[in-house]
Amino acid sequence: MLEERRLEVLRAIVEDFVLSNEPVGSKMLAERHALGVSPATVRNDMSALEEEGYITQPHTSAGRIPTDKGYRLFVDRLSGVKPLSRAERRAIQSFLEGAVDLDDVVRRSVRLLAQLTRQVAVVQYPSLSSSSVRHIEIVTLNPNRLLLVLITDTGRVEQRVVEIPTPVDDGVVGELRGLLNGSLRGRRMADATEAAADLPDSARPDLRPHLTTLTTVVLEALLERQEERVALAGTANLTRASVDFADSLRFILEALEEQVVLLKLIGSARETGTVTVRIGRETDVDALRSTSVVATGYGLGPAALGGMGVVGPMRMDYPGTMAAVRAVAKYVGELLGAD
Amino acid sequence: MLEERRLEVLRAIVEDFVLSNEPVGSKMLAERHALGVSPATVRNDMSALEEEGYITQPHTSAGRIPTDKGYRLFVDRLSGVKPLSRAERRAIQSFLEGAVDLDDVVRRSVRLLAQLTRQVAVVQYPSLSSSSVRHIEIVTLNPNRLLLVLITDTGRVEQRVVEIPTPVDDGVVGELRGLLNGSLRGRRMADATEAAADLPDSARPDLRPHLTTLTTVVLEALLERQEERVALAGTANLTRASVDFADSLRFILEALEEQVVLLKLIGSARETGTVTVRIGRETDVDALRSTSVVATGYGLGPAALGGMGVVGPMRMDYPGTMAAVRAVAKYVGELLGAD
DNA sequence: CCCTGGCACTCTGCCACCGTGAGTGCCAAG
DNA sequence: CTTGGCACTCACGGTGGCAGAGTGCCAGGG
Numbered sequence: 253m254l255e256e257r258r259l260e261v262l263r264a265i266v267e268d269f270v271l272s273n274e275p276v277g278s279k280m281l282a283e284r285h286a287l288g289v290s291p292a293t294v295r296n297d298m299s300a301l302e303e304e305g306y307i308t309q310p311h312t313s314a315g316r317i318p319t320d321k322g323y324r325l326f327v328d329r330l331s332g333v334k335p336l337s338r339a340e341r342r343a344i345q346s347f348l349e350g351a352v353d354l355d356d357v358v359r360r361s362v363r364l365l366a367q368l369t370r371q372v373a374v375v376q377y378p379s380l381s382s383s384s385v386r387h388i389e390i391v392t393l394n395p396n397r398l399l400l401v402l403i404t405d406t407g408r409v410e411q412r413v414v415e416i417p418t419p420v421d422d423g424v425v426g427e428l429r430g431l432l433n434g435s436l437r438g439r440r441m442a443d444a445t446e447a448a449a450d451l452p453d454s455a456r457p458d459l460r461p462h463l464t465t466l467t468t469v470v471l472e473a474l475l476e477r478q479e480e481r482v483a484l485a486g487t488a489n490l491t492r493a494s495v496d497f498a499d500s501l502r503f504i505l506e507a508l509e510e511q512v513v514l515l516k517l518i519g520s521a522r523e524t525g526t527v528t529v530r531i532g533r534e535t536d537v538d539a540l541r542s543t544s545v546v547a548t549g550y551g552l553g554p555a556a557l558g559g560m561g562v563v564g565p566m567r568m569d570y571p572g573t574m575a576a577v578r579a580v581a582k583y584v585g586e587l588l589g590a591d
Numbered sequence: 592m593l594e595e596r597r598l599e600v601l602r603a604i605v606e607d608f609v610l611s612n613e614p615v616g617s618k619m620l621a622e623r624h625a626l627g628v629s630p631a632t633v634r635n636d637m638s639a640l641e642e643e644g645y646i647t648q649p650h651t652s653a654g655r656i657p658t659d660k661g662y663r664l665f666v667d668r669l670s671g672v673k674p675l676s677r678a679e680r681r682a683i684q685s686f687l688e689g690a691v692d693l694d695d696v697v698r699r700s701v702r703l704l705a706q707l708t709r710q711v712a713v714v715q716y717p718s719l720s721s722s723s724v725r726h727i728e729i730v731t732l733n734p735n736r737l738l739l740v741l742i743t744d745t746g747r748v749e750q751r752v753v754e755i756p757t758p759v760d761d762g763v764v765g766e767l768r769g770l771l772n773g774s775l776r777g778r779r780m781a782d783a784t785e786a787a788a789d790l791p792d793s794a795r796p797d798l799r800p801h802l803t804t805l806t807t808v809v810l811e812a813l814l815e816r817q818e819e820r821v822a823l824a825g826t827a828n829l830t831r832a833s834v835d836f837a838d839s840l841r842f843i844l845e846a847l848e849e850q851v852v853l854l855k856l857i858g859s860a861r862e863t864g865t866v867t868v869r870i871g872r873e874t875d876v877d878a879l880r881s882t883s884v885v886a887t888g889y890g891l892g893p894a895a896l897g898g899m900g901v902v903g904p905m906r907m908d909y910p911g912t913m914a915a916v917r918a919v920a921k922y923v924g925e926l927l928g929a930d
Numbered sequence: 931c932c933c934t935g936g937c938a939c940t941c942t943g944c945c946a947c948c949g950t951g952a953g954t955g956c957c958a959a960g
Numbered sequence: 961c962t963t964g965g966c967a968c969t970c971a972c973g974g975t976g977g978c979a980g981a982g983t984g985c986c987a988g989g990g
Contacts, residue, residue: 277953292963295954313953313970353750387730391742401740401748403730409740409750411692487826488844505827616982629934634983652941652982 275315320532334571354407366486376558395419521547522559550581614654673910693746705825710903734758860886861898889920
């Protein structure tokens with residue numbers, strides 16, 4: 253009984269603080285949350301919760317606010333995932349259905365997510381490594397330069413200009429195209445890299461040098477920029493919570509411009525099949541120590557296509573945000589899977 | 592003589608204010624700027640300048656700050672374009688040369704520009720309409736779906752999935768590819784649209800329906816998204832000048848997330864061959880009334896490929912910013928032109 | 931006619947002060 | 961274990977005084 257009420261008090265504190273952004277005191281708490289006990293009792297509980305590190309007071313004789321640890325407990329044990337309304341679901345679906353190509357899908361999702369959560373949204377472009385090769389095209393720009401275009405089944409298109417030492421004619425280009433497609437088409441990226449490496453050895457001698465350069469470029473495109481890109485939206489929402497960040501806003505913005513940082517945050521959630529939450533210092537990024545990240549993977553199967561999520565103040569509506577992230581990820585996954 | 596000194600005073604005010612962000616008074620001005628006259632004289636000049644609307648005082652008994660009109664005069668008549676150092680030029684060049692494809696060029700430029708100017712940078716993707724078709728590729732996804740890939744000489748790649756009512760085999764696809772390339776390759780986009788529209792009429796009857804759908808899609812891709820995309824970087828720099836914006840920062844960020852707004856700002860500078868400056872309300876965007884925009888077109892010839900520029904506080908180092916924008920635009924233009 | 935020094939005046943910014951109110955911790959009684 | 965009471969502690973907001981910077985105006989000098 254006692255334990256249970258304490259948790260109830262913690263939940264009440266988190267919920268109130270999320271709404272008001274003001275340290276919450278014992279009196280208000282006892283009044284507004286029908287806890288059935290007096291403020292004095294609540295004070296005792298608060299004292300215990302503070303002892304255990306779940307809440308803290310900004311200064312003596314102020315109310316309490318949750319700590320990282322407090323939010324963590326709240327997310328883990330005290331809150332579910334608030335389901336979205338039917339209207340919201342329909343809105344998501346219809347907004348995403350208007351997309352004309354992969355780029356558009358990503359851009360629409362990220363805007364949508366930012367709007368739904370009123371926070372900064374991040375969407376990773378579908379990773380090459382978990383999709384498969386649909387087609388490889390070689391276009392002659394001039395005798396010494398080829399343009400290599402790689403198309404994946406998720407609709408992603410990678411392109412590279414390749415300089416070749418000795419000129420080739422269209423016939424050779426056709427053969428090369430045939431060889432590359434024959435050996436790589438339909439393969440998942442991870443396997444394709446091996447197949448590509450073996451390719452030159454088994455080919456006609458006069459084609460080998462060209463094949464070597466081409467496959468090198470293919471491998472480079474596959475590996476190097478593997479999952480480099482992310483889309484970002486809703487940075488204006490950061491100012492909404494500017495009270496929380498004070499002067500650190502600049503560093504947060506700077507961190508968010510670093511693709512590497514974003515990938516670390518979002519990419520790591522990719523493989524877990526569920527929505528993950530990182531609170532405060534759990535983000536492992538110093539500039540984001542006063543923010544939380546709610547992220548998940550999207551796309552079917554064990555290896556997801558990519559990750560998406562939002563970055564917001566620790567003082568965040570976790571149930572609502574988690575629901576929005578999960579829903580958008582689900583729809584995007586379906587959209588790309590069916591394509 | 593008198594006129595001339597007044598302008599000198601205005602220049603001094605702008606320069607000091609840009610550095611200090613504090614209203615500048617007559618005494619400091621006379622001391623630091625070797626004007627050869629006493630503070631009292633400067634005061635008279637300031638009084639006149641205020642009368643004419645070039646400067647204003649935030650409150651009685653404070654120093655003066657420039658008005659929109661004052662900055663305008665400064666930009667038009669009192670400042671040149673401060674040339675970049677040799678080292679800076681080399682840095683620009685070497686940084687841009689590392690780009691692997693068009694996307695990379697744009698992303699690198701925008702980051703570079705943000706870094707050089709310490710402001711928010713905007714770069715428009717090369718417009719389709721002023722480049723020409725290098726190659727059109729058609730890939731069969733399944734009998735009823737084709738992927739159309741359009742490659743321009745600036746390296747831009749557009750892709751569209753096309754649903755076709757009646758299945759086609761590879762032979763037909765080959766013919767279609769040949770027809771499209773034969774009639775469109777090498778054409779500038781503006782002309783290509785006409786050629787594409789005429790194409791179906793002159794083709795073999797059995798190909799006509801397919802050609803019609805395909806050309807429709809091509810036209811759509813060319814027209815609709817013609818110059819839709821821009822890249823943005825350096826939003827964190829806005830916080831650097833947060834004093835200037837106070838609480839309007841949020842609205843500025845919101846405006847910057849609107850592609851339409853950015854295109855209006857940057858795109859309009861595309862056609863002028865020179866660096867243009869819009870100060871305060873001249874931007875015609877309400878949220879940006881306390882900012883200035885320095886922009887120019889890049890790419891050779893009369894019709895530029897796109898625009899690029901920066902958005903910053905009115906209190907901005909105009910000569911330096913203009914120089915940086917001009918230099919980056921020049922290098923990017925050369926890079927894309929040579930490609 | 932223009933420049934200059936002097937002078938009175940007007941503000942903002944800063945600091946110190948103080949009362950109020952919210953909130954706490956502790957304690958003794960139920 | 962809960963509750964009411966009580967003394968204590970601070971942040972916050974408003975007030976008042978002081979210093980400093982800047983202005984406008986004016987009369988005198990080149």
